[in-house]
Amino acid sequence: MSSCPNHIAIIMDGNGRWAKNKGLKRTAGHEEGAKVVRDITKHCSLLGVKYLTLYAFSTENWTRPKLEVEFLMKLLERYFKSELPIYLENNIKFRAIGDISKFSKSLQKIIKDVEDKTSNMSGLTQILALNYGSRDEITRAVSKLVSSNQTINEENISLNLDTADFSDVDLLIRTSGEVRISNFLLWQCAYSEMFFSSTLWPDFNSNELDEIISDYSLRDRRFGGV
Numbered sequence: 001m002s003s004c005p006n007h008i009a010i011i012m013d014g015n016g017r018w019a020k021n022k023g024l025k026r027t028a029g030h031e032e033g034a035k036v037v038r039d040i041t042k043h044c045s046l047l048g049v050k051y052l053t054l055y056a057f058s059t060e061n062w063t064r065p066k067l068e069v070e071f072l073m074k075l076l077e078r079y080f081k082s083e084l085p086i087y088l089e090n091n092i093k094f095r096a097i098g099d100i101s102k103f104s105k106s107l108q109k110i111i112k113d114v115e116d117k118t119s120n121m122s123g124l125t126q127i128l129a130l131n132y133g134s135r136d137e138i139t140r141a142v143s144k145l146v147s148s149n150q151t152i153n154e155e156n157i158s159l160n161l162d163t164a165d166f167s168d169v170d171l172l173i174r175t176s177g178e179v180r181i182s183n184f185l186l187w188q189c190a191y192s193e194m195f196f197s198s199t200l201w202p203d204f205n206s207n208e209l210d211e212i213i214s215d216y217s218l219r220d221r222r223f224g225g226v
Contacts, residue, residue, distance in 0.1 A: 003217060005170035007051040008044060009185055009192070012037070014176030014200030021200075027071045032202035034079050038086060043206040045090050045124040047213070051166050052126050053097070055184050059133030062102075073107060076130070080110045084117060091123035097162035098132030099140070127166065134186035137162050163188055171216050173209075175201045191223050 012033060019029030037054060044052045057072060064072075087094055094114050101108070111130070141160035145152050158164065169185055169192040177198040181189065195212050197204065 004047055004213060005049060005193075005216060007053070007167050007169050008049055008171045008173065009053040009055075009169045009189070010040070011055045011172075011174040011178075011182060011184055012201040012204075013174055013178055015202060017176065018200040018202040026068060027075075029202055030072060030075055034075060036202055036204055037079075038083065039206060040204070040209060041092065041124070041126050042086070042090055043209060045092055049124055052124060053163075053166075053169070053185065054126070054128055055132070055182075056128045057098075057130050057132070058183065059099070059131055059136050060183070062131075073104065077107055077110055080114050084114055087114070087118045087121065087126070091121045092118065093121040093123070093125040094118045095125055095127045095165075096130050097127055097137070098130045099136065100130055102131050125166070127163075129184065132162070133183045135183055138187060157187070161187060168192070170221075171195070171213070173197060173212060175199050175204050191221070193219055193221065 015029030015033040016026040017029070018032065019026050022028075041052060041054075057076070061072070062069060083094075086092070096111050096115065100111055103111075138157070138161070141157050142152060144150075144160045145156055150156050163185070166188075169189045172181065172185070172189050172192045172194045174181070174195075175197045177196070179196045181194075193216050195215070197208065197212070199208060
């Protein structure tokens with residue numbers, strides 16, 4: 001039987017619908033969702049989870065309305081500035097995956113600054129997928145191998161992914177009732193256990209996460225074996 005997962009990945013879906021259901025602007029859902037990120041991260045840290053990867057902004061999210069994208073960029077800046085003390089107080093390391101070169105210079109600087117200032121933390125590693133798409137990640141990894149004349153095999157591809165420093169995903173969760181993985185960690189989720197919750201992300205909480213982990217712990221993970 002499996003115990004508490006080493007690596008949890010979450011597709012945080014439903015912010016917009018949560019806001020719409022309450023007669024609010026979509027941005028209000030994103031604001032509320034950011035609060036849940038903090039709560040779930042701290043809870044995973046207490047549980048002893050080693051890696052928590054959260055899908056924060058995909059390569060496809062640029063197609064959203066311009067004002068919403070601009071709001072999300074500002075929200076990210078505010079999030080990092082407010083969360084740095086939380087990371088340090090809770091011994092949490094922060095890492096970003098994805099192509100952050102597409103972000104503003106100021107946001108890139110903030111991301112790198114938080115990574116640097118939390119680099120010596122030894123507890124949970126919170127990984128935010130920012131301008132991330134799994135197909136883009138795999139393409140970039142193969143491109144690196146080709147340009148450096150390395151053999152293209154599973155081991156080398158894994159070593160050149162954004163997640164090279166992390167273990168594969170044990171437990172993948174998607175909120176909001178959608179049942180798909182939306183170009184998220186396709187390589188790393190090859191043998192992950194998957195849970196799809198009908199709860200919209202701003203309503204997701206530690207109690208529901210505990211229930212999912214309890215279910216996960218009862219699963220027999222055979223990784224293709226008998």
